Structures are given as C-alpha cells and as structure tokens.
Amino acid sequence: MSTNDWTELTRLWQSDVPAAAPALEVIEKQKRRAWAWRLTWISEVAVTIVGLVASLWVMTSDKPHGLTLGAGTLALTLFAAGASLWARSLRRSPAADLSVRASLEDALHRARVSVRWGLSSFWVMAAYLLFIAMMAFVLASGDQPPGVLPPMLIILGGSAIWGAVFQAIAVVYYQRRVRELARLEDLKRALDESAP
Amino acid sequence: MVVSVAPPFGRRDVDDARAHRKREKRAPLTPHEELAAVLREHGALIVRIARSHESDRGRAEELVQDIHVAIWQALPKFRGEANVRTYVARIAQNRAITHVTREARRPRSAPLEDVVDVLPSEAVGPEDAATETEARQRLQRAVGELPLALRLTVTLALEGFSPDEVATVLGISTSAASVRLHRAKAALMDKLKIGEV
Numbered sequence: 001m002s003t004n005d006w007t008e009l010t011r012l013w014q015s016d017v018p019a020a021a022p023a024l025e026v027i028e029k030q031k032r033r034a035w036a037w038r039l040t041w042i043s044e045v046a047v048t049i050v051g052l053v054a055s056l057w058v059m060t061s062d063k064p065h066g067l068t069l070g071a072g073t074l075a076l077t078l079f080a081a082g083a084s085l086w087a088r089s090l091r092r093s094p095a096a097d098l099s100v101r102a103s104l105e106d107a108l109h110r111a112r113v114s115v116r117w118g119l120s121s122f123w124v125m126a127a128y129l130l131f132i133a134m135m136a137f138v139l140a141s142g143d144q145p146p147g148v149l150p151p152m153l154i155i156l157g158g159s160a161i162w163g164a165v166f167q168a169i170a171v172v173y174y175q176r177r178v179r180e181l182a183r184l185e186d187l188k189r190a191l192d193e194s195a196p
Numbered sequence: 197m198v199v200s201v202a203p204p205f206g207r208r209d210v211d212d213a214r215a216h217r218k219r220e221k222r223a224p225l226t227p228h229e230e231l232a233a234v235l236r237e238h239g240a241l242i243v244r245i246a247r248s249h250e251s252d253r254g255r256a257e258e259l260v261q262d263i264h265v266a267i268w269q270a271l272p273k274f275r276g277e278a279n280v281r282t283y284v285a286r287i288a289q290n291r292a293i294t295h296v297t298r299e300a301r302r303p304r305s306a307p308l309e310d311v312v313d314v315l316p317s318e319a320v321g322p323e324d325a326a327t328e329t330e331a332r333q334r335l336q337r338a339v340g341e342l343p344l345a346l347r348l349t350v351t352l353a354l355e356g357f358s359p360d361e362v363a364t365v366l367g368i369s370t371s372a373a374s375v376r377l378h379r380a381k382a383a384l385m386d387k388l389k390i391g392e393v
Contacts, residue, residue: 005385006381009335009354009388010354010356012328012331012332012335013244013335013336013339013354013355014244014355014356015328015332016240016244016332016336017240018240018243018244018247019239019240020235020239020242020243020260020261020264023260023261023262023264023265026262026264026265027228027231027264027265027268099286099364099365099366099367099368100289100290100293100348100365100366100367101366101367101368102367103286103290103293104290104293107293107294107297180298183297184297187293187296187344187345190343190344190345191344191345
C-alpha cells in the first residue's frame with residue numbers, strides 16, 4: 001500500500017459531505033425519558049411506602065382474613081423493594097474517560113443491570129401471582145357474606161391477568177437484554193483479540 | 197494592534213465559540229447553540245462515522261440523531277482536555293458500538309449504496325463525478341464490511357486522525373494504535389483490491 005493510495009482513499013472518504021440538522025426533537029424526547037426514569041424511581045418508593053402502610057393497617061384491622069392479607073401484602077412489598085434494590089445496586093456513574101474501551105465497559109455494565117432488572121421483574125411478578133392465587137384460595141375457602149365473593153374473584157382475576165401480562169413483558173425484556181449482553185461480550189472479546 | 201473578531205459560529209469549534217462569547221461579554225452559549233456550533237464544524241464526520249456502521253439509511257439517520265443527543269449531553273462536561281474533533285469522534289464511535297450491538301438482530305432493508313447522497317465534485321464533470329461517487333460507495337461498503345474492531349480504527353484513519361488521536365479515541369496506547377491502524381488499513385486495502393478504486 002503506497003502513501004498515495006491511502007491519501008487518495010482519505011480524500012475520497014472525506015469528499016462525502018453529508019449534512020444533518022441537529023436532532024432537537026430527539027433531544028426533547030430524551031429529556032422526557034430522563035424524567036420518566038425519575039418518575040419510575042419515585043413511584044417505586046411510593047408503592048413501597050403505601051404497601052407497608054396498607055399491610056400494617058390491614059393486619060391490625062378486624063377485617064376477615066386481615067392477618068393473612070396483610071402478611072401477604074407485606075411480604076410482596078418487601079420482596080419487590082428488595083428486588084428493585086438488588087437490580088439498582090449495580091448502577092454506577094458513567095466512566096469519565098470517554099474512550100471506546102471505557103464506553104464498552106459502561107455498556108456491558110448497563111446491560112448487566114438491565115439483565116438483573118428483567119430477572120427481578122420476573123420474580124416480583126411471580127411472587128405477585130402467587131399472592132393473588134393465595135388470596136383467591138383464602139377467599140374461596142372461607143365463609144363470605146352473600147354477594148361478596150364474585151366481585152372479589154373478578155378483581156383477583158383481573159389482577160392476575162395484569163400480572164401475567166407484565167411477567168410476559170419482563171420475560172421478553174430479559175431475553176433481549178441477555179442477547180445484548182452476549183453481543184457486547186463478543187464485541188469486547190473481538191476488541192481484545194485484535195489488540196496487539 | 198488590530199484584533200479581528202470572527203463570527204461566533206461559521207467554521208469554529210465550540211471552545212472558540214465559548215471564548216468569543218466571553219470576549220464579547222455575552223451570555224454563555226446554551227446547550228442547543230453549542231450543539232449547533234459543533235455540528236456546523238463536525239456534522240459531516242458524524243454522518244460518515246454513522247454510515248460506516250449502519251448500511252440502512254433510516255437507521256443511519258437514527259444513529260446520527262443518537263450521536264447528536266450524546267454530544268448534547270456530553271458538551272457541558274467538555275473542558276477542552278482533547279480537541280473537539282477527537283471528542284466528537286469518541287462520542288460517535290461509542291454510540292455506534294451501542295447501536296451495532298442493539299441492531300444486530302434487526303434485518304437489513306435498504307442498503308446505503310442505493311440511496312447514498314450523490315455530491316458531484318466541484319472540479320470534475322458529470323462522468324467523473326459518477327465514477328467518483330461509485331468509488332466512494334465501494335469504499336463505504338468495504339469499510340462497512342470490516343469487523344467492528346478494525347472498522348472503528350479505519351474510519352478514524354480515513355478521517356485523518358493521527359495514531360495519537362486514534363489511541364485517545366479507542367483508549368489504547370499509541371503504539372497499540374499504530375499497529376492496529378496498520379492492520380486496519382491492510383484489511384481495507386485487501387477488501388478494496390486497490391486497483392479497482
């Protein structure tokens with residue numbers, strides 16, 4: 001390869017002068033997305049607080065099956081909060097060094113967090129469905145005043161469907177993130193192998 | 197002494213634009229203004245890097261937009277530790293890596309060669325311009341076919357980055373960058389079979 005060949009290729013490459021307008025719309029969308037992430041965090045904290053208060057209130061009330069319902073809610077709330085903390089525990093600030101190698105490490109880290117996130121979502125929903133099933137069993141096996149059981153079962157059925165749909169989404173999300181993680185690891189291997 | 201003050205944007209880097217504002221005692225640049233300044237100077241580099249990693253025009257545009265967002269996010273942290281071109285190239289390559297790993301599962305549709313911009317050179321006639329465009333498309337295709345690790349290197353070399361700058365962008369030593377540049381150029385030449393370009 002002569003210097004002239006390379007100079008000509010460089011000239012040819014740089015002779016393409018495409019223009020692109022600043023992606024201002026995408027930037028605005030990005031701002032909203034950052035806000036949505038904050039909102040998710042706030043809602044998780046709020047749900048945990050509400051879950052704890054509600055479970056303690058139900059446990060100490062005189063309602064039928066109050067203790068069972070309260071204990072189940074408490075267990076589910078603590079499990080969901082623990083899973084969320086477990087998923088978030090891996091998070092860290094992006095590397096100050098913006099090099100490709102450092103950025104790839106960051107991408108790998110983010111992918112691992114996402115895999116954890118998908119996994120924790122799946123198990124939280126599994127626990128939720130178990131809780132719904134337990135509630136249905138308790139309600140069906142006890143003596144209920146006339147007209148109470150059918151609407152309760154409809155509510156539980158709806159909740160179970162919602163849980164199942166969310167769990168299916170978590171499975172798809174998890175599988176995608178696992179594939180992404182595998183691709184990133186392949187890429188890191190390729191970069192390491194091609195390093196002299 | 198006469199000090200000439202050029203307009204803030206034109207062909208200036210963002211740090212020059214910031215300094216100009218300071219001299220004129222005007223309000224600091226907004227992030228959008230900084231982005232516009234960077235894109236005026238380095239917008240074409242960003243698009244070329246994006247196209248080297250993505251042959252589908254629509255997705256290449258998405259990648260360009262992703263890079264713009266990343267630059268917009270990174271600019272407030274820019275303290276002039278590297279030159280703006282290197283900074284922009286690093287961000288562009290990093291976003292391209294994320295894009296390539298995310299998009300690997302999606303099927304390709306319109307290849308770039310069908311829709312690539314045709315920009316006739318100022319100094320040549322229509323026939324020569326067509327030949328040049330064809331050669332450029334072949335070069336872009338050959339770059340796109342290289343393994344990612346070599347593609348990252350060769351695009352920087354084609355953009356005229358020195359081994360030092362390539363090392364900065366990739367996060368490796370200068371000697372390692374030199375060796376990798378040599379390999380990447382050889383691989384590209386091999387793809388092109390230089391006599392045909």
